Amino acid sequence: MIDNIFNAFVTLLVTIDPPGLAPLFLALTAGMNRSERSQVGLRASLIAFAILALFAVAGTTILAVFGITLPAFRVAGGLLLFYIAFEMIFERRQDRKEKSADTAITRDHIRNVAAFPLALPLIAGPGAISATVLLSGTFQSAPQRVILMAILAACIFVTWIFLVLADRIDRFLGETGRSILTRLLGVILAALAVQFVADGVKALMAAS
Template identity: 45%
Template sequence: MTDFNELAKAFVTLLVVVEPLGLAPIFLAATAGRGERSRARIAARACFYAFAILAGAALGGERLLHAMGITLPAFHIAGGLLLFSIASEMVLGVRIRREADAAAQAVEENGRHIAAFPLAIPLMAGPGAITATLLIAGKMAGDPTRLAGLLGAIAVVIAISFLVCILAGRVERVFGTAVNIVMAKLLGVILASLAVQFVMDGARSLL
């Protein structure tokens, strides 16, 4: 039961940080003027890149921290503070505007590679998602079964993101701008709570 609860918490955390529903309007803006097949290929590549990045963070992130002399409790606290800042931006509506502006600028500057940037990085596998993955993986270190479960959670979140991108037009029409804003604020509050828990866990480990 404990392992299931941890995996459920990992899934919810990643789902909130990646925020698939929020990808819909940004994906539409980044792929404006492209056909459905082209959009599907771009979405598939973006999701593949995002999964590879997050899976790499889950499997090799702890070794990198050790190589840099950073302890897991210290990273828990720093990562929790970073996630809290992202959560506050979600609640205040700053994150959506900033990501939309960044996506528009990236498309203008590098339209051929929008699957990698800005869709995979930083929208799906941004600093928040990488940090969350490292934090969760740190608690599962040394247990291949739990790490496999984390990879499964990452795969499910990325699969949901792919479906949202494919159905982006319909998602935007069904939910509308107002509902997307409300959902972002609600998810921001949930993420803030999880961020505080990460900070508490890190402080408890240090003490």
């Protein structure tokens, strides 16, 4: 169980990618003081937690409505996470996030920036949502769902810390540090994604 908790925490944290969000958060909140940035960061974190919590609780039900089995979703979700890992390793994901940030700055710089694009899709993006649904299949009982919620809360708390300290973290890591860290996290996520696919294929073969 400890291994499952650790793997769940790492998977969610890597897909959210708090270090990669720091420079984007600074760009989206340009012109705000530290207090306003803290408010935006907190609101975005709470909205993202609500979105992920919904999929943690109702993820398997949503799959059942569409007639999708959990093993099939494990394979599909694992492939999606592997694609995200590929983007992280080759820095394509950061470019895509920066384009989303630029669009939001143009349309609405302050009022809704916490909801879009910070909460969705930068924090609670397709990768994080897919990972949450996958993990909801592992944490199925009521006590396990409570543990999954705690893991989500911990990941969002870490993300909020990165947002609050974004200016300091950005100066400390620099462009080279961010690049190295993102690639390292991408390799870890790729390995976790392959494990999701392997587990899904094994379950599909056992069911056939």
